[in-house]
Amino acid sequence: MTSIRRRLLLSLFGLWIIVWAAVALTTLDRSGHEVGELMDAQMAQIARVLREISLTDPQPAENATPQALSAVGHPYESKLSYQRWLGDRLVASFGVAPATPLAATIGFSDQAFGGARWRVFGLPGNAPDEVFYVAQSDTIRKELIHFLTIQALKPILWSLPVSVLLMWLAVGEGLRPLHRLARSIGRRSAERLEPIDGDGVPAEIRPLTAALNALMERLDQALAAERRFAADASHELRTPFAIIRTYAQIARRSGDPAERQAALDNLIRGVDRASRLISQLLMLARLQGEPRATGRGVASLVRAAARVVADRQADAQAAALTLTAAVPDGEPGVVAVPAAALGILIGNLVENGLKYTPPGGWVQVAIGSGRGTVALRVTDSGPGIPAADRERVFDRFYRPPGQTQPGSGLGLAIVRRICDLYGLRIEIRDGADGVGLSVLVIFPEPSSSPKAHPP
Amino acid sequence: MRVLIVEDDPLLGAGLKTGLAQDGFAADWVQAAEPALHALRLEHFDVLVLDLGLPRRDGLSLLRELRRAGSILPILILTARDALADKVGGLDAGADDYMVKPFDLDELSARLRALVRRSGGHPAPLLSAGDLTLDLAQRAATLGGQPLTLSPREFALLEVLMTTPDRVVARTRLEASTCGWHGDSEGNSLEVHVHNLRRKLGHGRILTVRGVGYRLVCDPAP
Numbered sequence: 001m002t003s004i005r006r007r008l009l010l011s012l013f014g015l016w017i018i019v020w021a022a023v024a025l026t027t028l029d030r031s032g033h034e035v036g037e038l039m040d041a042q043m044a045q046i047a048r049v050l051r052e053i054s055l056t057d058p059q060p061a062e063n064a065t066p067q068a069l070s071a072v073g074h075p076y077e078s079k080l081s082y083q084r085w086l087g088d089r090l091v092a093s094f095g096v097a098p099a100t101p102l103a104a105t106i107g108f109s110d111q112a113f114g115g116a117r118w119r120v121f122g123l124p125g126n127a128p129d130e131v132f133y134v135a136q137s138d139t140i141r142k143e144l145i146h147f148l149t150i151q152a153l154k155p156i157l158w159s160l161p162v163s164v165l166l167m168w169l170a171v172g173e174g175l176r177p178l179h180r181l182a183r184s185i186g187r188r189s190a191e192r193l194e195p196i197d198g199d200g201v202p203a204e205i206r207p208l209t210a211a212l213n214a215l216m217e218r219l220d221q222a223l224a225a226e227r228r229f230a231a232d233a234s235h236e237l238r239t240p241f242a243i244i245r246t247y248a249q250i251a252r253r254s255g256d257p258a259e260r261q262a263a264l265d266n267l268i269r270g271v272d273r274a275s276r277l278i279s280q281l282l283m284l285a286r287l288q289g290e291p292r293a294t295g296r297g298v299a300s301l302v303r304a305a306a307r308v309v310a311d312r313q314a315d316a317q318a319a320a321l322t323l324t325a326a327v328p329d330g331e332p333g334v335v336a337v338p339a340a341a342l343g344i345l346i347g348n349l350v351e352n353g354l355k356y357t358p359p360g361g362w363v364q365v366a367i368g369s370g371r372g373t374v375a376l377r378v379t380d381s382g383p384g385i386p387a388a389d390r391e392r393v394f395d396r397f398y399r400p401p402g403q404t405q406p407g408s409g410l411g412l413a414i415v416r417r418i419c420d421l422y423g424l425r426i427e428i429r430d431g432a433d434g435v436g437l438s439v440l441v442i443f444p445e446p447s448s449s450p451k452a453h454p455p
Numbered sequence: 456m457r458v459l460i461v462e463d464d465p466l467l468g469a470g471l472k473t474g475l476a477q478d479g480f481a482a483d484w485v486q487a488a489e490p491a492l493h494a495l496r497l498e499h500f501d502v503l504v505l506d507l508g509l510p511r512r513d514g515l516s517l518l519r520e521l522r523r524a525g526s527i528l529p530i531l532i533l534t535a536r537d538a539l540a541d542k543v544g545g546l547d548a549g550a551d552d553y554m555v556k557p558f559d560l561d562e563l564s565a566r567l568r569a570l571v572r573r574s575g576g577h578p579a580p581l582l583s584a585g586d587l588t589l590d591l592a593q594r595a596a597t598l599g600g601q602p603l604t605l606s607p608r609e610f611a612l613l614e615v616l617m618t619t620p621d622r623v624v625a626r627t628r629l630e631a632s633t634c635g636w637h638g639d640s641e642g643n644s645l646e647v648h649v650h651n652l653r654r655k656l657g658h659g660r661i662l663t664v665r666g667v668g669y670r671l672v673c674d675p676a677p
Contacts, residue, residue: 238535239464242556246470249560253477263473266466273466399510 004178008171009164016163020156027152032145039141040108040121046082047123047134054084055126060091079137081118087129095135102133111135177202181209193220229285236277236397236408243270273408280410283344284396287417299339300332301374301443305365308346312354320359323350326366333367333374335443337422345418348411349378349439357382357436374443381436390428415441456571456614457632459500460484461491461517462533463509467556471504471533471563478564479594479607479614481635488512492520499628500528501571504563507534507545515548522549529570533558568592575618584620585673587656589613598656608633609652612645616661616671626668 081095083102090099096114103109103120111120117138125132181201195213247267254260309325316323327333335342346365353363361381368375385393392398394416397409419426425442432438458480462468468484475482483500485491488509495503503521507514518530531552532545542553551570554563568591572580580592586599594610596603605613611633616624630645649669653661659675 235535235537238537238556239467242535242558243464243467243470245557246467246474246560250470250474250477253474253560259473263470266470269466 004175005168005171008174009167012167012171013164016167023156024149024153028145028149031148031152032141035141035144035148039136040119043108043119043121043134043136044123047121047132050082050084050132050134051123051125054092054130054132058126060086076140079140081135083133083135084125085129085131085133086125086127101131102135106131110138177205181205185212193217193223225285229281232396233278233281236281237274240270240274240277243267244274277408277410280408280414284410284414284417287414287421297338298334298336299342301335301342301367301376302327302331302333304339304342305346305367305376308343308350309365312347312350315351315354316363319354319357321354321357322362323354324362324364326364328367328369331369333369335374337418337424337443341418341422345415345441346376346378348415349441352411353378353380353382353437356380361436372444376441376443377438379431379436379438381431384430384435384437385428393428394426456501456568456611457481457499457635458483458502458504458567459491459494460504461486461488461509461514462504462506463487464506474560475504475564475567476635477607478560479611480564480567481611481632483635486510488514488517491517495521495526495528498631501574501632502567503528503530504533504567505530505550507532507536507541515545518545518548518550527574529567529574531563531566531570533563565592582614582617584617584671585675587617587660587673589617603655605655606648606651608648609655612648612652613671616669620671620673623664623670624668629668 078096081102082093083090084092085101098113102113102118103111103122106122106124109120109122111118118135119138119141120133120135123132123134124130177200181196185196193216195216196209201209244267247263247270251260251263251267254263305325305327309323312323337345350363350365357363357380363378363380366377366379368377394412395409396413398413399409416426418424419441423444427440427442429438429440430436456479458475460468460471460475460482462471462484463486465486468486472482472484483494485494486509489512491503491505494500505514505518509517514532514534518532521528521530529551530549531554532550533554533556534541534545535556537555542555545553551574552566554566568580572591580590582589582591588597589610590596591614596605596610596613612629615629615632626645633645633648649661649663657675660672662670662672664670
């Protein structure tokens, strides 16, 4: 499991170590430099003091031997050394200096003798061939630098565990809004899908809450569609089930074969109605749950219309109606609606026409195009729909007053839903010469789509 | 017993009519509120089966109008609306009973009989006239303790006559109460049924009042 706290801590700690190391190295370098400067200056001054003192004895006769260290002094004296040369004569010496000149040059230089590294300063004396040398062991400098550095870094090292603890707490504090949000979401029931309150949520978490809210909204819609389906189904199926039960009882009680036969026929009609209602309710629920989707596929309107007209010929003949298609030649009429949805749309419109048109009449499916649109027109010679009812016929379960034809009241609701999903315009008008009904569906032509041609 | 069914669904309406006729009701069926009011104004019905979801005018509105007009007709609501609020609303608007679809035909018939019984002041499901008894629940008749076999039409006819014993019942009322609007499916007239009843009950039991109707005699002279 990835933990934000652990990741934050690790990266903070890593950064802290890098910064700390850089500070330590810089300190080491800077203090080393400063200590070196200071000590170099001291050596130069010692050399000058020695030169001033030597004025009391400008021309010593004897050669000097290195002086031994006395009991009174400091162990570190062994780390210091000096020489006074007059020409090639060593006239004064102190410390562990060898019998040769400490350095070959005047000024500062680094030398090695006696198994150690030394810093040497050469100063010309008062006499022309006189030279003073002051030497200091490198160990002293190093020890001092180390000591200073460690003293400087000690508090930082001590503060390491405290820093880690503080970082841990700070990261925890920083993550508190996230925990609060998690708790508030965790406390929600599955029934409560209202959006999460965005106030008081840090800006960093806001994209998360926004995404969650969007998901919640989609879930809510899907859930609402499911609930509506359940409620609609339980209500709307009551009548078909009452029909089925009534005719089953009539058939069971009846001693008259003809009456029993009629009851059984009606029972089957009731079962058909129930199953048709269920499939339509399911279709509507699925369509309701889907988000608005355009460009999810294209299909030929002409082909879809031709298929519906062919499929419904038997129904038309049974109802003594003429069902025809008027489609333009060689033009597929491609629209941005999947073939399945197109089939349902045209099928429901044609079915309505066949259902409500009296025997001897006609139903026609026509397709035309122009001005960047493709239009589908389903007309019939039936009774039409009064202007006052034209908006309401799209409502679920709405059945015009006095309607005696069996129907679920869902066919046009499904048509409307498909139109909403794919951005189609639907209009109900009077039929030709004011007779019958004309339903017009206007499709925007998918000219901008790169896959404008069906396979 | 004459029942008016108000149900807009053609298939269910026809089924109710057939089913209730099987149970001995003289059932008539209309599909909307206005025809129902019209029928109730013109003719006598013993009980009303009312659907709530009617086209144009809701069943509840019809119910309220009937009660406002002072009708004491027993009314049973038969509807797909199963919410408690609908039931309470329906009963408070003046319905005597409430049934939710889908329903059992036997239960519907029994409830309708109970409603008619209570409204007629006969809480017991037993009608009697002398040594003649009619068990409305069992649809059985006895004469002097002996079981009597009656056709549904004969039973319905006897039921109407026994509700008002020793009084004349108009023949139009008898016809409607036994056969409904569409007459006898077997094509028999009221006279035929009366004739058959007389044969089973013995002569002197049902008297003809010429030009008016018939009268049931409780204790015929031997």
